[in-house]
Amino acid sequence: MLVIGTVIMIGVLIALFIGLGRGWGGTERPLSSRGSFLLVVAGGVVTPMLVIMAMVIVGVSVGREIATRPQSGPIVEVIGRLWWWELRYLDGDGEVIATTANEMHIPVGQPVRLRLTSENVIHSFWAPQLQGKTDLIPGQVNESWIEAERAGVYRGQCSEYCGVQHALMSFIVVAEPLEEFERWLSLQAEPATEPSSDETRRGQQVFLEQGCAGCHTIRSVSEVGEIGPDLTHLAGRRTLAAATVPNTKGHLGGWISDPQRIKPGNKMPSTVMEPADLQALLAFLGSLE
Ligand code: HEC
Ligand SMILES: [Cu+2]
Incomplete structure (x- = not known):
């Protein structure tokens, strides 16, 4: 469209300068009425119609190609x-x-x-x-x-x-x-990995006791929570809370203790718990590869 538009623009400018040249020095040399009629029909009606039709045809076929949905793939x-x-x-x-x-x-x-x-x-x-x-x-x-x-x-x-x-x-x-x-x-x-140490077992208990399971699913632990993200393989994710903070132990602890500070207004409430419980919970969540 840029190329076509440029060519048309140059054509129009040339026509303009020819027109100006014909009136140069005060002596007008008007076209015959038949000549001006043909010029208007050819330059003002036929050419634009052909150009626009060609562009519509090309545009529709390109558009169709772009909009063709893939038929296979995940x-x-x-x-x-x-x-x-x-x-x-x-x-x-x-x-x-x-x-x-x-x-x-x-x-x-x-x-x-x-x-x-x-x-x-x-x-x-x-x-x-x-x-x-x-x-x-x-x-x-x-x-x-x-x-x-x-x-x-x-x-x-x-x-x-x-x-x-x-x-x-x-x-x-x-x-x-x-x-x-x-x-x-x-x-x-896969469902979540089984807790393999006392601490991660304790952490799983904390997850259930603190009400996390009411909003979060961890497959094979509790599958009722639907309000928050599925945490079955949380530890494999790079970020927390929709790419708001990196998924490190520190950020995870900060998020659980006070999610409203990191993302004010989000739908997860703060949970106050004993430090040892929080540590166990972090160990458990950290084991969910
Ligand atoms: C009232 C429902 C609710 C409760 C209770 C709740 N959460 Fe959440 N949680 C959410 C929501 C909603 C989000 C998504 C927040 C966002 O990104 O806007 C979330 C996000 C998270 C995330 C980040 C997940 C990700 O992939 O980004 C973790 C981790 C998390 N919660 C752990 C917990 C833990 C641990 C508990 C218990 C101490 C808990 N949540 C209690 C609703 C809840
Ligand atoms: Cu949105």
Whole structure:
């Protein structure tokens, strides 16, 4: 369009200067009425129509090519929550293989199909280096896809204002070779690792006693919690709270003790507990690879 527009612009300018030249020095040399009629019809009607029609035809076919959805590849259901992302990997029959949050893994060089929806307000899924924005709309499933040409960790962001913590509703996309992706996915599909020491066993108890399980699922420990992210493989994630802080023991302890300080207004309340209980809980959560 830039090239076509430039050519037309040059043509118009040339016509303008010819016109000016013809009137130069005060002596007008008007075209015959037949000549001006033909000029207007050819230059003002026929040429623009041909150019615009050609551009429409090319535009439609390019648009169709761009909008063709991939027919194969992994399927991820992306659900907008306040203010984090639930990610469910589906198999070909639409059955959930694994549920995770805020960190999407994808194989390099292969499209991954996305089914986006929201259970509250409108959000928008956007990893600027990998795809265009797609909205997550309550009561509707939008289809899109994402593809990375190079391995790496890409940042994404909710790009539709969705409430107080919209700015801290980020995510990361980890693009990795197919083998690594498959290993990751089969690990995510596993239930949580059994606690293997007294401390992690105690930590699991604390998780149940402190009410965490009312909001969080850890598969094989408690599966009723639905308000917060699935924590079954929490320790394998790089960040906490929708890419707000890195997933280190210190940040995790800070998050559990006072999530409102890190992300004011988010839906997780602070939990006050004995230091020894917190340490045990951190050891348990840290063991959930
Ligand atoms: C009332 C529900 C609720 C309770 C109770 C609750 N959480 Fe949360 N939790 C949430 C929500 C909602 C989020 C997501 C916050 C966000 O990112 O906006 C969250 C996030 C987290 C995260 C970050 C997960 C991630 O992948 O980013 C961890 C870890 C966590 N909670 C642990 C706990 C622990 C441990 C307890 C118990 C001491 C607990 N939560 C109690 C609702 C709850
Ligand atoms: Cu959002």
